[in-house]
Amino acid sequence: MAPAFASACENGVPITSTLLLKDTSHQTVFPVWGADAGFGDGRLTGAGDVIMVPDASTFRYLPWSPGSGWALCDLYHSDGTPVGFSSRQVLRDGLDRLDAKGMQLVTGLEVEFHVLKAGDGTHDGHLTHGFQYLTEDRYDQLEPVFELIRKNALEACLPVRSLEAEFGPSQCEVTFEPVAGMTHADNMVLFRALVKQVLRREGLKASFMCRPLIEQSMANGWHLHQSLVDTKSGDNLMIPGSGEVLSETGRQWVAGLLDHAAASCIFSTPTVNGYRRYQPFKLAPDRIQWGLDNKGAMIRALAAPGDPASRIENRIGEPAANPHYYFTSQILCGLNGIERSLEPPAPVETPYDSDAAQLPQNLGEAIDAFAASKFYRDHLGAEFVDYLTTLKRAEWQRYLAAVSQWEQDEYFGLF
Numbered sequence: 001m002a003p004a005f006a007s008a009c010e011n012g013v014p015i016t017s018t019l020l021l022k023d024t025s026h027q028t029v030f031p032v033w034g035a036d037a038g039f040g041d042g043r044l045t046g047a048g049d050v051i052m053v054p055d056a057s058t059f060r061y062l063p064w065s066p067g068s069g070w071a072l073c074d075l076y077h078s079d080g081t082p083v084g085f086s087s088r089q090v091l092r093d094g095l096d097r098l099d100a101k102g103m104q105l106v107t108g109l110e111v112e113f114h115v116l117k118a119g120d121g122t123h124d125g126h127l128t129h130g131f132q133y134l135t136e137d138r139y140d141q142l143e144p145v146f147e148l149i150r151k152n153a154l155e156a157c158l159p160v161r162s163l164e165a166e167f168g169p170s171q172c173e174v175t176f177e178p179v180a181g182m183t184h185a186d187n188m189v190l191f192r193a194l195v196k197q198v199l200r201r202e203g204l205k206a207s208f209m210c211r212p213l214i215e216q217s218m219a220n221g222w223h224l225h226q227s228l229v230d231t232k233s234g235d236n237l238m239i240p241g242s243g244e245v246l247s248e249t250g251r252q253w254v255a256g257l258l259d260h261a262a263a264s265c266i267f268s269t270p271t272v273n274g275y276r277r278y279q280p281f282k283l284a285p286d287r288i289q290w291g292l293d294n295k296g297a298m299i300r301a302l303a304a305p306g307d308p309a310s311r312i313e314n315r316i317g318e319p320a321a322n323p324h325y326y327f328t329s330q331i332l333c334g335l336n337g338i339e340r341s342l343e344p345p346a347p348v349e350t351p352y353d354s355d356a357a358q359l360p361q362n363l364g365e366a367i368d369a370f371a372a373s374k375f376y377r378d379h380l381g382a383e384f385v386d387y388l389t390t391l392k393r394a395e396w397q398r399y400l401a402a403v404s405q406w407e408q409d410e411y412f413g414l415f
Contacts, residue, residue, distance in 0.1 A: 005054070009054050009056050012051035012052055012076065013051070013052045013053075014050070015050060015052050016048075016049060017032075017047065017049060018032055018044075018047050020050070020075070020085070021037070023395045023398075024271070025395070027394070029391060029394035030044070032045055033045070033046065039387075043077070050078070050083055051075070052074075054072070054073050055071060055073065055088070058071050058072040060157060062194075063151075063152050063155035063156060064152050064201060070193075075089070084383050084384055084387075085383075085384050085387050087322055087325055088185075088324055090325065090328050090384070091182055091324040091325075091327050091331075092182065093328075094328040094331040094332055099231060103229065104231050105227075105228060105229075105327070105331055106179065106226070106227045106229050107184045107225060107327065108176060108224075109174075109175060109223075110175050110223035111173065111174050111176075111208075112166055112171060112172065112173045113171070113208045114168075114171055114206065114220065115127060115142070115145050115195075115199060115204055115206045116204065116214070117203070118200075118204055119205075126170040126215075127141060127142060127204075128141045129169050130166075130218070132165075133165070135165065138165040141165075142165050145172065145199065148202060149163065149195060150163060152198050153174075153191070156190065158191055159177040159179065159187070160177075161175045161176055161177045162175045167283070168218025174191070178311075185326075188323035189323060196208075208220065209320065210273045210274040210277050210318040210320060211273055211276040211277055218282075219276065219279075220319050221277065221317065221318065222317040222318055222319040222321060222326075223313050223317070224313070224314045224317055225313045226253075226311060227311040227312070236308055236310055237249045238250035238253070238303055239303065239305065240305050241305060245292055246310070246312070247303075249338060250303065252334075252338040252340075252341060252342050252343070253312070253335075253338060254301070254312060254334075254344045255337040256334045256342060257299060257314065257330065257334055257337065258288055259336070259342060260333040260336070260375055261298065261316070261333075262288065262359065262360055262369040263369045263375065263376060265316070265360050265369065266367060266370040266388065266392060267326045267328070267329040268317040268321055268326055268329065269316065269317065269321065269363075270318075270320065270321055270325075271395075272362070272396065274318035274363075275360065278361070280296075281352055283295050284296075285315055285316055285351070285359060286352070288356055288358070288359060289347075289348045289351060289354055289356035290348070291347045291348045291349065294348065294349070294351060296352055297347070298359070300313040300315060301313075301347065316359070328380075332376075332380075336379075363396050364396050364400075366392075367389060370388070370389060371385065
């Protein structure tokens with residue numbers, strides 16, 4: 001209730017700790033009834049509580065739910081120490097590392113998703129037939145949807161910049177104005193909830209699943225635009241000099257992202273389904289490389305001497321990613337490239353013909369790369385790496401144990 005909000009901000013609200021220990025099936029995958037659930041003796045055992053402390057600066061009224069408000073929270077153990085994998089705290093630590101180097105991360109979001117007429121779950125209908133990218137008529141068909149999103153996003157103080165009819169059937173894209181720090185990670189959490197909840201009230205079904213099993217669908221991506229700003233002068237540190245395609249700092253940032261790309265996929269692409277997007281000739285990356293304004297490369301550089309909007313776009317992500325973890329991975333990897341003075345390979349012109357290393361082909365490969373990463377163990381700690389690895393391995397093992405429709409169609413009548 002509203003009168004209790006001030007007390008919640010001051011004292012926190014207890015919640016069951018097993019909420020942090022469930023995979024995407026909402027099953028607890030850690031041994032919480034033993035003496036050690038994997039976090040030290042007595043930590044997060046017995047389904048005890050952790051403390052959720054709202055960040056009042058994130059408070060929003062929800063225009064589609066009169067009388068309701070929204071605030072993001074940080075998590076603490078009962079002794080007051082932060083929970084080591086609380087996502088906003090993890091990102092805050094990453095931003096502090098960047099600030100110590102005199103830099104700020106500025107991000108802009110491009111988020112794709114599907115909106116369908118709600119049916120019985122298997123016969124949801126398209127609002128548009130797609131494949132007429134950015135045409136006026138397709139936009140007009142989606143205008144009622146976009147008006148709902150636009151109205152509620154603006155009232156919820158989300159800095160939406162554009163709304164577009166994307167390439168696939170019933171596929172939409174929304175972009176956000178660039179802002180610094182944690183803001184867009186927080187905004188992404190609210191935006192996904194807003195879209196699903198607002199449209200549900202209108203008999204529509206929205207999904208940020210990467211590649212849903214709907215007829216002729218195109219995969220959804222989350223393209224993360226990034227630039228670095230000098231905290232004192234406000235200068236964009238990615239603007240190239242004469243004869244450069246990207247500044248030295250920008251190239252080093254790119255080199256760090258490329259160097260740790262495979263191990264970072266667990267952050268950018270955390271679901272089984274997300275790896276079905278990594279296919280050639282589909283406006284998505286399939287290899288670890290960068291290019292100049294090339295939408296087939298993993299990283300697309302958009303920069304020119306004197307251009308204050310100089311930046312890179314990492315096209316690797318899926319819209320289901322945890323935004324705070326995703327941002328953190330970009331900061332840690334990019335900063336590592338700067339600290340080591342790395343230089344990236346030459347930008348590619350034909351990304352689907354290059355000899356660059358492949359991105360992980362599935363979630364299992366991504367988990368293995370992350371679990372084996374000394375870089376992430378050094379920067380995020382063994383507890384965090386083991387925590388996320390345990391969650392994602394549980395999801396991956398359930399997927400491997402399931403019998404797919406493809407197997408049924410392929411083998412049942414044959415043998």
